[in-house]
Amino acid sequence: MRLYYDGLVVHQAQSDDGVIEVVDLGDTRSLHFGTFPRQSSMSLRTPHTLELSYTEAMMACLLLNPNPKRALVVGLGGGSLVKILLHHFPECHIDVIEYRQDVVDVAHNYFNVPKNDPRLNIHVGDGYLFVQERYYQADATYDLLLVDAYDHVGMAASIGVQAFFDACAGLLTSVGVMSINLWGSDRPLFNQTMARINQSFDGRSMILPVKDKGNVIGLAMMQTVTNAALKKLNATVEQQELELNINLPKSLHNLIRQNRSLINRLFS
Secondary structure, three states: OOOOOOOEEEEEEEEEOOOEEEEEEEOOEEOOOOOOOOEEEEEEEOOOOOOOOOHHOOOOHHOOOOOEEEEEEEEEOOOOHHHHHHHOOOEEEEEEEEHHHHHHHHHHHHHOOOOOOOOOEEEEHHHHHHHHHOOOOOOOOEEEEOOOOOOOOOOOOHOOHHHHHHHHHHEEEEEEEEEEEEEOOHHHHHHHHHHHHHHOOOOOOEEEEEEOOEEEEEEEEOOOHHHHHHOOOOOHHHHHHHHHHOOOOHHHHHHHHHHHHHHHHHHH
C-alpha cells in the first residue's frame, strides 16, 4: 500500500472502463476513478451514515416521501444511498443499476454493501436501457428514484436525454420522487437537463444547491408540492433528522427559500 490523495491506497485496479481506487484517510474511506474528486466516501466506524454533503442533499427526497417501500438507484458507487436505505427502512426493497462490474465488486468488498440481502438487487448494465426496460414492465414502480451516474469525466450522456426522464416519470408511484445529482457549474448542460426534467414531470420540480460545491440536486415529483406544503413539514423534520442522522432541516429550509424560482434567478 502507498500514500495517495493524502491517504493510504488499499485497492487499485484498472479495467476497460478505467481506473478504480480505494483510499483510506483516518476514519474515512473514499472511492476514486483515477482523479482527485471523490466518487463516494464512507465512515469506517459507521458505514451506513452519509459522509458527503451532496448525498445528504439527495436524501431530501425523504421529506416528500418519508416511508419508501421500493427504490431504484442509478449508479452504485460506494453504495452510500443504498446503505442508508437498508439501515433505516427495513421494508424497503432496492434495485440498483451500475454500469461497471468492478465498481460493484469494490462496493461489496470495501464499502460494506451487502452481498446477500434479499431486499437488494444489483444489476450490471446501462442505466438508460435498464430504466427503459423497467418502464415497459407494468408492475415495475418505485417510490424513490435516485440518480447519481458519474464517472471521472462527468454524468453518463444517456442519462440526460428526454427519453430517460420520461421513463423515470413513468416508473414512479403516485407519490414518487426522483432525486438526481447534477453539476451546476456547467450552466448550459444544467439548464438543458432541468428543462427536460420539467417537461417529463410537467414542471413539478425543485432544485437544491449544495453549499460550497458544484453539485445541484434536482427533485422531481409526481404530485405538485407548494411552499405552503413544505412549510408544514417543519413540524416533523427534526424528528426525521434524529432518526436518520441527516440534516433534513437544512435541506427543508433551502427548499422553502429557493424553490422553483431559483432556476431562473441563478442560471438565467
